[in-house]
Structure formats: C-alpha cells, structure tokens
Amino acid sequence: MAYGLDIGGPVSGYRMIEGLPLETDIATGEAQGGDSRRFQLLVDAIDDYAIYMLDATGVVSSWNPGARRFKGYEASEILGQHFSRFYTQEDREAGVPQRALAIATSEGRFEAEGWRVRKDGTRFWASVVIDPVRDEAGTLIGFAKVTRDITERREAQQALRESEARFRLLVQSVTDYAIYMLDPTGHVTNWNAGAERIKGYRSEEIVGEHFSRFYTEEDLAAGLPARALAIAEAEGRYEKEGWRVRKDGTRFWAHVIIDAIRDDTGKLVGFAKITRDNTERRELEERLRHAQKMEAIGQLTGGMAHDFNNLLQAISGCLQMIGRGGDKRRNARLVEAGMQAVDRGTKLIQQLMTFSRQRQMDVEPVDLRNALLSCIGLIKQVVRSDIEVTLALPSGVWPVQTDPVQLEVALLNLAANARDAMPAGGRLVLGAENVSGWDGRTDAVRVYLSDTGGGMPPEVVARAFDPFFTTKATGKGTGLGLSQVYGFAHQSGGAAWIDSAVGTGTTVSLILPRAADAPKGSQVSPQASAPRGTARILVAEDDPILAPIIGSALEDLGYNVTHVPSGQEALDLILAGRDFDLLFSDIVMPGAMNGLDLAREVKRLRPSLPVILSTGYSEEPAAQHGYQVLAKPYRIEELALAIGNALEAA
Incomplete structure (x- = not known):
C-alpha cells in the first residue's frame, strides 16, 4: 500500500512526499535548508496519516498532527518513547514490534495491518508501512513510519464478508431451488444444495461443465441453451418453463430464470441461474384441467343429448305417422319435416366438429345479401311468434369470404340465444353494413343480430364466448353456441364482439372480410331428381x-x-x-x-x-x-x- 512517501538514500539526500523535495535530519526529524518551512507545512497539514520517524532502536524521533489526531499523544508525550507502546499487549508479548523492524531492515520494507492502541487504551485497525533509512555508507540510522487508521474500512469489509457468508449460507440452505452461477460462456462456476437435490449432481461433478447438459436432446438440437443466454445477455433476463434432464436421465418440468451479471463498467461477467422443479405443480394443473374437461364434457353431453333427442323424436314421429299410411300430400309433408330434422342435426354436428377442429371451414366468396335473405326464413322458424324479426340490409353490401354453412349456423345460434333472452317477446334485427379498413387495412362487412332482451352484465359479457359457458339451465344448451360464433368469425379472418348491458338488450357483431372474387353461381339443388343408372x-x-x-x-x-x-x-x-x-x-x-x-x-x-x-x-x-x-x-x-x-x- 503506497502513501506517496518514499524514504531512502543517504541521510542528507532527497526525500519525497507527494513530489516535494526536502532535506531531513534523521536524528531530530527536522527539515534543514531552504525547504524546511514548506516541508513542515506539508507534514503538519496531513492529518489522515501518522507520519513520523524512528531511530535505529525504534524510539520515536518526530511526530506529525495526523499521528496526534488518531493516536492521541502530543509530541512532548511521545518523542523519545519506543514505538512498541502503540501495539497491543499480546503483540508485544509475541515480539511483533521487533519483528517488524527486523523485516524492514532485512527486506527493505515492512507492510502489515493489525490492531494498535491509542493513548486512551481504545484500539483501532491500522495499516502500517515501515521503511529503513540508511546513510551514504549503507549504515542503518533509523526508520520512516506511516500509519493509517482504516478501522471503518475494515468494519465495512468485515460486514461485507459477513454478509457474503450469510448469503452463501442462505443459498446453500435453499433446497427447493437450484441456485448457481455461470460464466459468460455458460459453464457452471458454483452449485448449491438445491441444485444437487433437484438435478442429482454433486458440486465436484458439475462445476466447470456447461449448463446445456441439463437440456433435452430436442432442445439441444434446437439450440435452446445458447438462445437462452443470448436473450439474457441482450434483455437482462430470460424466463421460461420446459423439460430438463437429471443426472439419472429422468425428466422434470422446470421453471427457469437466467439473469445477466455485469460489473461496474457494464461488462458481462456471467449469469445467475435459478431453477425450480415444477413437475408436481404441472401434474396438479393437468389433473385440474382434466377434471374441468370432464365437467365440460358432461355439460356438453347433456346439452347435445337434449338437442339430439328432440331431433330423433321428430324423425321418429314422422316415420311412425308415415307407417300408419295416409295420403301422399300428408306423407310428403312428414318426409320434409323429417329431412328438416336431419338438416338441423347435420348443422349441430358441423358446429361440434368445427369447435373440436375436426372439420375445416370451406371458405369461399359468399353473396351476403342472398345468404341473409335465405337465413331470415330459418330464423323466423327458430324464434317464437311473439318476436318480430326484421332485416336491415342496405343496397351494395359487399360479398364476403367465409363458409356459408357455418355463417348460417352462427346466425341460427345467435337467433336462438336472442329468443331465450326475450321470454316475453320482443324485436330481433338481422343486419349488415360495409366497413372500410376495419383493422386499418382490410375492407369487411359487419353482420349483426340485435335483440331487445334483458341484456347481460359485464362479467357475463366477458365470458360469453368461452366454450361450455352458459347461463341456461341444465339441458337447455351446450355452451357451444357463442364459442362457435367466435371461432367461426376468427377462422374467417375476421372478429366478433358483444355489446350489451342489463336492460338494454344485446347486439352481437361479426366482422367478415370482403371477398376479392365474385361469388360462385348457384349449385344444383340436392332436392333435384336423382339420376338413374345401371352401373x-x-x-x-x-x-x-x-x-x-x-x-x-x-x-x-x-x-x-x-x-x-x-x-x-x-x-x-x-x-x-x-x-x-x-x-x-x-x-x-x-x-x-x-x-x-x-x-x-x-x-x-x-x-x-x-x-x-x-x-x-x-x-x-x-x-x-x-x-x-x-x-x-x-x-x-x-x-x-x-x-x-x-x-x-x-
């Protein structure tokens, strides 16, 4: 430790304190010559260091204000006294003062830290430098001694060491988390007890190894470890969940956090990595999801059974009545009613399969005006006679790109919901309007269905599109209706939303993208006469x-x-x-x-x-x-x- 003091050379040679030359009488410690006044002012101005001289036996021969400030002795009290009185009793008994002078004499310098004693008996932690002073013949004539009180620094260092020790003890005591460090290249530099418990490696087995060995083969092939470090370095933090591999080859579901560690200059010095085994939590969540799924399936089954039993009853009634005979006109009506029941069942199955992604949408350009004119008749059959159904269809409505069957199913679902929302009757409006650049770039048509029912509170609106969510009594619905509407709109490349409030009715809007091509011509009716053959x-x-x-x-x-x-x-x-x-x-x-x-x-x-x-x-x-x-x-x-x-x- 250097203090800017360089004592050496002949007794009357140059001395230097912070670059100031002087000539000093070792015997008296007083400056000689023209620079004596400046030297005295300099030494007297220094109060952070005890700067004083010893003769060859260790007796104090000079004393500065810094020595007086933190050792407590006046110059008159200490000049002519042996410097060993600053040492503790145990150090004096161990011969530390004599050994310090001997080392300075033999090695040209003595430097150490240790406890020293003030005049009042209190101790302070001192940093000490002793340099030997020799004459031109090389004979030892004394020592230059510089002492600094570094008690506060030592206490701070001690507190830091204690804090670090407590932190290490804390980290090592944590067994629910793997907490360890990586160097900038991803090699493990330390290892805690939690890491050993979770991953199975002892510290001596893993320190120095690359952390990528904890990743699965598929993640290694995808370059995930390197990507994780790159993200942590660029963004300061990386967090993810995924499969990791223990020493025995078994896998566990891990929650991983990697933080970049940088020094005061911003240079990357490594990474702090925390891993937790969330396998049990994931399994619990899987069981919960399974239970929720089974509950949803039960609700779906009840709703589907109700709807299908109605359809089967209609078909069964038609067949029984045809079986009893009757005129052709009546039987033709019964056949048509039975076919309508089949058509309704077909649409219900299509709705269910589209929801389960077992059926892809058949998207094509659709003449929306014709589609809504056709659908309005079906809607009137779905709702009751006390509900007035009107069509708000301005001229020039654009064709849309969608699945015409799913559009019809969606509108019928909305009509059924509107019917149930108006138990005492009301008004239902089916409409459409062109929307230029609805998302900022795409032209579309908004198709909407508005009712004058009781409306929905905000918490119901927020969940209305959720699969299996329904406010209807058991057996009165599957909970798939609005989720099908939502899925249909988004699969068409559009959107869906609900505007509703209690007492003001409900409007459900569907955004369908404008078709770039013209709608196809009319297809051959499936009710046309079937062709005959002999093949x-x-x-x-x-x-x-x-x-x-x-x-x-x-x-x-x-x-x-x-x-x-x-x-x-x-x-x-x-x-x-x-x-x-x-x-x-x-x-x-x-x-x-x-x-x-x-x-x-x-x-x-x-x-x-x-x-x-x-x-x-x-x-x-x-x-x-x-x-x-x-x-x-x-x-x-x-x-x-x-x-x-x-x-x-x-």
Whole structure:
C-alpha cells in the first residue's frame, strides 16, 4: 500500500512526499535548508496519516498532527518513547514490534495491518508501512513510519464478508431451488444444495461443465441453451418453463430464470441461474384441467343429448305417422319435416366438429345479401311468434369470404340465444353494413343480430364466448353456441364482439372480410331428381343399419349393388377379378385397411375405376389426396348425383 512517501538514500539526500523535495535530519526529524518551512507545512497539514520517524532502536524521533489526531499523544508525550507502546499487549508479548523492524531492515520494507492502541487504551485497525533509512555508507540510522487508521474500512469489509457468508449460507440452505452461477460462456462456476437435490449432481461433478447438459436432446438440437443466454445477455433476463434432464436421465418440468451479471463498467461477467422443479405443480394443473374437461364434457353431453333427442323424436314421429299410411300430400309433408330434422342435426354436428377442429371451414366468396335473405326464413322458424324479426340490409353490401354453412349456423345460434333472452317477446334485427379498413387495412362487412332482451352484465359479457359457458339451465344448451360464433368469425379472418348491458338488450357483431372474387353461381339443388343408372357399384360400409339403406336406395335407382362390410373384403373382390364400374366406400371402417387405404390400392390396381368416399368426420384429409368425398349425413339425391357425375367423367 503506497502513501506517496518514499524514504531512502543517504541521510542528507532527497526525500519525497507527494513530489516535494526536502532535506531531513534523521536524528531530530527536522527539515534543514531552504525547504524546511514548506516541508513542515506539508507534514503538519496531513492529518489522515501518522507520519513520523524512528531511530535505529525504534524510539520515536518526530511526530506529525495526523499521528496526534488518531493516536492521541502530543509530541512532548511521545518523542523519545519506543514505538512498541502503540501495539497491543499480546503483540508485544509475541515480539511483533521487533519483528517488524527486523523485516524492514532485512527486506527493505515492512507492510502489515493489525490492531494498535491509542493513548486512551481504545484500539483501532491500522495499516502500517515501515521503511529503513540508511546513510551514504549503507549504515542503518533509523526508520520512516506511516500509519493509517482504516478501522471503518475494515468494519465495512468485515460486514461485507459477513454478509457474503450469510448469503452463501442462505443459498446453500435453499433446497427447493437450484441456485448457481455461470460464466459468460455458460459453464457452471458454483452449485448449491438445491441444485444437487433437484438435478442429482454433486458440486465436484458439475462445476466447470456447461449448463446445456441439463437440456433435452430436442432442445439441444434446437439450440435452446445458447438462445437462452443470448436473450439474457441482450434483455437482462430470460424466463421460461420446459423439460430438463437429471443426472439419472429422468425428466422434470422446470421453471427457469437466467439473469445477466455485469460489473461496474457494464461488462458481462456471467449469469445467475435459478431453477425450480415444477413437475408436481404441472401434474396438479393437468389433473385440474382434466377434471374441468370432464365437467365440460358432461355439460356438453347433456346439452347435445337434449338437442339430439328432440331431433330423433321428430324423425321418429314422422316415420311412425308415415307407417300408419295416409295420403301422399300428408306423407310428403312428414318426409320434409323429417329431412328438416336431419338438416338441423347435420348443422349441430358441423358446429361440434368445427369447435373440436375436426372439420375445416370451406371458405369461399359468399353473396351476403342472398345468404341473409335465405337465413331470415330459418330464423323466423327458430324464434317464437311473439318476436318480430326484421332485416336491415342496405343496397351494395359487399360479398364476403367465409363458409356459408357455418355463417348460417352462427346466425341460427345467435337467433336462438336472442329468443331465450326475450321470454316475453320482443324485436330481433338481422343486419349488415360495409366497413372500410376495419383493422386499418382490410375492407369487411359487419353482420349483426340485435335483440331487445334483458341484456347481460359485464362479467357475463366477458365470458360469453368461452366454450361450455352458459347461463341456461341444465339441458337447455351446450355452451357451444357463442364459442362457435367466435371461432367461426376468427377462422374467417375476421372478429366478433358483444355489446350489451342489463336492460338494454344485446347486439352481437361479426366482422367478415370482403371477398376479392365474385361469388360462385348457384349449385344444383340436392332436392333435384336423382339420376338413374345401371352401373355395377361396390359399396364398402360397415354400419349394419346404414349399409342396407344405401344399397336399397341405389337399387331403386337401377344400379347393381354389391355390399361388403370392410375395406379388405372390397379389395379381395377386386383382386379376384370382379368387375365394377364404381367404388363407394366409408373412410372409417374396422380392420387394418380403412377407406382411404382401400382407395389408394384401387387406384394402383385399377386407375380407371372411379372412387367416391364418405365420412362422418372431416372430409379434408381425403379431399387433399384428390378423392371426391361426401360428408355424412347426405341425401340420397346427393349420392346419386355424385355417382352419375363420376361415371360420366370416367
């Protein structure tokens, strides 16, 4: 430790204190010559250091104000006394003063820290430097001694060490968290007890190793460890959850925090890493989600059962009445009512499958004016006679890009909710208006349904789009209606929201993007007369109720039908050389070969044989492979039309 004091050379040579030359008489400690006054002023001005001289035996020969300030002795009290009186009793008994002078004499300098004693007997922690002073012949003639009181600094350092010790004890005592440090390259530099408990490595096994060994193989392949450090360095902090690997190879679900550590200059010196094993919490959350899912499924099942029982009752009643006979006009009305019940069931299934993402939306340009004019009639059938239904449809409404079936389902859902919100009757308005740049760049049309019902409080509005959420009594709804509306709008590339307050009614708005292309022309009505034919058709259908109905319907149209209950049996007939003009197969069938596998094999063996598939699930996978697909339930007319078109194109 340097204090700017350099004592050395001949007794009358140059001395230097903070760059000031002087000549000093070692025997008296008094400055000689023209610089004596300046030297005396300098030494007297220093009160942070005790600067004084000793003779060759250790007797004090000079004394400055700094020595007087923190040692307490006046010059008259201490000059001629041995410097050992500043040492503690234990240091004097151990010969520390003599050893200090001996070291200074032999090594040219003595420097140490230790306790010293003031005049009043109190102790202070001193930093001491002793330099030997020799004459021109090299003979030792005394010592220059500089002492500084560094008690406060020592106390601060001691407090810091104690704080660090307490912190280390705290960190090492934590067993619920892995707390450790990384160097700037990601290598582990220390390890606490929690890290050993959670990850299984002892300190000597892991210190010096790269922290990436805790990551899974897939995360390593994706470069996640390096990305985590890069984010922590750039943003100051990285936080994430994911799978980590213990020493024994087992995985645990970890919550990880990495903080960048920088020095006073801002230089990165490493990372602090805290990891917690959240496997139990994650498993608990999974069990809770499963319980909630089962509760939701129970609610869904109740609502679906209610709706389907109504549909089945309608179909059953129609069939029973037809079975009793009657005139053709009455039976035709009953058949039409039964088909309407089937159509309602079809839309309910489509709603459920769209919600479960088992059915993709069939998005196309839709003439919104025609769609709403068509839907208004259905809405009037859904609501009661005490509800007035009006259509607010200005001219020039743009076509929209959406799924027309799902649009109809969404509006019917909204109409049913509005009906239930107006038990005493009211007014329902279906409308639309063009919206230029609704999101700042996209033109769209707002389709809305407004009712004059009781309205909803804010907490209900906030949850109204949640799946399975309903305010209706058990069995009065599935809780899927508004969630289907919300999902439909967003899958169309738009949005949905609700404006409502208690006592002011409710308006549900759907934003649908404007179509860039013109809507398609009208399609052939599925209720048109079914085309007849004489072709040989192989039907692969495993359902024992549906299969004979399909066979009988096609035979009534003149076709020669062969039925098998599995894909493998259908393939066996083709391999055996049986000649068919068309294959009609269900996609989902028992056994190793489903309908899609069967279609692939038939195309390989007989490329010219037309294939039509049907499914009660999503038709997207099969359609993506180029096959014509009929979604169940379908009308016999639709099946006959598809067969006629396929045979004509073959």
